Amino acid sequence: MSETKSENEGLQWTGRLFGGISDDIKRRAPHYLSDFKDGLHAKVAGTTLFLFFAALANAIAFGALSGLLTGNEIGIIEMLVVTAVGGILFALFAGQPLTILGGTGPIVIFTGMLYTVCAQLEISFLATYAWVGIWSGVILLICAVTDASALMNYFNRFTDEIFAALISVIFIVEAGKDMTKSFTSNGESGGLTTGLLTVLLAGGTFLIARNLKRITVSPFLRLGARTFLSDFGPAIAIVLMTMLALQFPDVKLSTPSVPDALEPTSGRSWLVDIFNIPTWAIFAAIIPALLASILLFLDQNITTRLVNSKEFKLKKGSGYHLDLAIVGIIVLVGSFFALPWIVAATVHSLNHVKSLADTNVVATEKGENKEVITAVRENRVSGLLIHLLIGASVFFLALVSNIPMAVLFGLFLYMGFTSLGGNQFAERLMLWVTDPTLYPDTHYIKSVPRSTIHKFTLIQLACFVVLWVLKASKLGILFPLMIAALVPIQMLMSKLFDRKHVEILTAEDEEEAANTHQFD
Template sequence: RWMKFEEKVEDGGERWSAPHVPALPLHSLFQLRTCLEKGTVLLDLDATSFKEIIDKALSGHPEEAELQPALRERLAALLLLQPRHQPTKSLLQLLAELALSPCQGIPPGILPKAKGRSEPGAQLSKTPLKEQLRNRFRKKVPPGAEAAHVAVGEVEFLEKPFTSFIRLRHGVSLGSLAEVALPSRFLFILLGPPKVKTYQEVGRAMATLLMDELFQRVARQAEHREDLITGMETFLDELIVLPPGKWDPSARIPPPSSLPSPCRRTTVDLPEQHPHGKGHMEAAGDRGSPGHPRSGEELERTGRLFGGLLRDIRRKAPWYGSDFSDALHPQCLSAVLYIYLATVTNAITFGGMLGDATANMQGVLESFLGTAFAGFIFCLFSGQPLTILSSTGPVLVFERLLFSFSQDHSLDYLEFRLWIGLWVAFFGVVLVATEASHLVRHFTRFTEEGFCALISLIFIYDSLKKMLSLADTFPINWQYRLDNVTSYSCTCNLSSPGGWVRGWGGPKVSTHDPSSPPVLSLQPPTAPEGLSRTQCLDRGGHLLGTSCQYVPDVTLISFLLFGGTFLSCTTLKHFRSSRYFPVGVRKLVSDFAVILAILTSCAIDAALGLETPKLLVPSELKPTNPARGWIIVPFGANPWWMCLVSAVPAVLVTILIFMDQQITAVILNRREYKLQKGAGFHLDLLCVSLLMVVTSVTGLPWYVSATVISLAHMESLRKESETSAPGEHPEFLGIREQRLTGLAVFVLMGVSVFMAPVLKHIPMPVLYGVFLHMGVAALNSIQLLDRVRLLLIPAKHQPDLPYLRHVPLRRVHLFTVIQLLCLALLWVLKSTTAAIIFPVMV
């Protein structure tokens, strides 16, 4: 059978072979051309049954070779016999047949005959059999597909070959003829006197020809025999011949990872240009080269105030209803949980750093509330709702510098920040009104890859840095020796250190040391017993002993959880392309890969029972710093002229926000993601600008698009074809574009304060492992990494990449080296206080 690729029934007759590219003898193609030239060709035949088709095919034989009535009857009887199919069975069916198969000593025939095996001499059924309707192979057939039948064989009563090519006017169900109940349009019959393998190879050539997309178009539109011959000649023009003796003909060529588009191959002069042919060409043209839509209408200037914004709104409005209905898919649930945990971790991380930089004027709670509010509003009204808002590194650097400046000059930080935010919002609206987003046209692959690579490396670096900091919080005793186990102890001294020196150390209690038995120490009769480390420190005591500073196993198990989560996420995400389990199970595991990895790691952590650092979520709705409120008063604390001076730093923040937002938008709206609902560069910038007003008035952090989390969001919503031919990789169909996943993520962010009892069981190393996975996945999505690998691969072992065919290798390496040097410069820049201008440097 053929569906994109060839499959054969193995010698045992119980299973289909692996799909492979058909290898045809060249002579069989020439014989097939002869069959089409001299045999019967019936085009647009009106028939409703296979018997009617056979009668017309036999009566339509050329007059010079007209069949005798007796011979015609014998051929008709032969062709109307029920063919024997090899059904595609599930694992459960195979196990059931194995259990019921005849054992040694049991005569054959006692057990019922296997389904799908016809009796010898049975006639073709006019209606599809149950086995056809239940065949699992039907799941791999795309909607609208039709079957073609190739019947070849040796017949002793024929002296000359009988050949017939038939095309029906309309697809017709031919009863039990096909393996799967599908309408049929093409039939090819070749019967003749015995010849060794000749007919079989001609039949394989015909089936291969019918699987060719270009020949299919010719065969559907052909009006004469010559049109079919022309289509076959074009097929032969593209044929690649392998010399004999240079390869093994019995070897099966595996299917390639990608196939060339029919529209990029040699075009055929079709007899008649039907509309559907043009549609295929246009569809392929829409899948242009990767990159963002530089020539799309999203970035064209209208020359009117807010013209680009109005066009964005008109473009997105018709899709607004489907932005919610398209989210009704189990894959969206996985995306919500995945992005929620990533966003929670990010909010806690940036909230903690903001608290350190601003004396808790903005802390973890403000980060939670700001992320929930800003993200919800953005996903509800933005032009690209797949974007995830978050605090970013450059914004954090600016907040630190602004707070230091305010402290040095005795200014109220939050009031000063309020006016800067209002000016930024004003400048942002001006940029929207003047259609400044058209500057995105000038962002090249060099810029996009540099920005994406830097943000990805920051995620990777920060996750590793957080894990290494655990070694300081929970140090490992590298000098541990088994012989010294008796000297390890830790006691609590409630008296002053001087009293201990004078000979009495006060009441002491030994803490738990897993490497040695409890060490008992003499206590006065009135001393409290069983003091824990926390109780000892709360009472003003201090710990004494050789093992007090070490926390056994916590750092090691944290690194195991960290690495295990990362490897689990990566492995399960690629499980979709694995060979194990049915395709439905693979898709389900791949969609919920991150959630399964997190749940597994949490279960391991709970089973071990060690006190690993856990996720801490604020449980009270009150400002982190009691000295501030939820509404920032614009006047009173600073001189009146500060509201005007604030415009100067606001210009820098505006450039920062504009570049950060638009570069991320460019990356998310690449053509390679096959987005169908269009972009909204102007609308997105307006939403971010207006949110600056609210977050500044309430003293919440400022937010802009988060590149890595947004890319992870899109990757978790990838759509692939539900049906794919055996041996064919599922086709990437695009991204599940909708608003509901983002809205659900930020609603969960808002209620996270009330879910603290549940979230506190998630170890932080597990979330750091998710961060590492996100950074690595985003880094793997850019071409820069492929070109870096080329620097380390000898030329003869390099993969066959398209750009290597057209660009000299030295120029590719030069481009890569320059990109790496610029990336290193950006990394150095972002590590200093000059990081505030990092988006401009990009």
């Protein structure tokens, strides 16, 4: 079998138009048939069920938020349609099919700000949104054909960890907020009983999914049974907690707010009249399109870097430029229908990879048990089925509305905490409240002074806090610029600390760190 691919593979400048896309196709084409054959496995079935509910909940949640921020000009139906169609296209043609596309919080917030600006200027929001999306799609395509994704060579673990932690914590915090709101009396939908049952269902979903995922290391049951329960853990948790909720018909629980028919939320026609705005506005839309393009470009490429991380031991190679081109096409074409812009969803993509992974427990020098990924079942089937099911769900939304939101909150908690697993920034934060004599047996603790580790982590935390505050402020439209600003901050680390120590802290895996340390 071929060696594990580097996460920087495919990020070289080719010096020719379409060069990166061409190389991506050549790299992935030999594996295309095996991507489907490798998807014929029970682990893929369990992953499909888990991510279907997760992606569906994501589409409903961000679709509802879009409706709230745009006066229902863009809502749940639009988000479901673009998630299904875009996800199917991506699963079939992407260079890295393990990536899951979806709506993201920063993009939805950006859309809400654009709606506010259009209202102030008294111009059509849908037409303006369409043009911003069209220009953004064109910009992304230009980036794809000119190998602009090679700029990700300037990013390393410092920036990746902050971004991944931010998205993971957003999932955890938002789930916590929604659970807290269930205690607020609001007619029939709130109160102590509703709040307690909501916490029970969310906590139960989280604990069942997490513990079943870890059951492979248990001495009980046969290996086949443990593997089955681990693969289908999240789906089992959703079914069990939904059944439990049905035992309390008198308790009013929040359920997904889904439309009754397959038509745009506002009742408009699907195709947008893109010339329903002044000519100056068509060209002025290039300005917000540049900001949107930066956000989409960074979201897509940082998430893809995380998916291609060495720790996952992927074998079939990457496809950064090809993937960016497909996202650009989806954004461009979808904007003619004022569909939400979708891009690589960090938490969903990481959970997709980890759910498809085979793991093994190894003992460290201190005798601690550590779970490591030995292989990932790379395939296109799970991504394809996930989005086919989302497309089919449009026709049985009444059934979807029976799943309590509390169960989906628990699923968000599970995904948030799972994606934080293996994030060294999060692990190093925990060192602040850990007895130094009980520090884990990691490569950076062995090789880097304790004070350097804590100061490095503190700077990452400061960047994390700035991003968190900025995303919720009136300057949230500048959020993508702050993500880009992490690169020069990252470059300053080698001036603030010993360069070798920084290289060890930002190494992609222990082998790379060991090689760095070897040549001190």
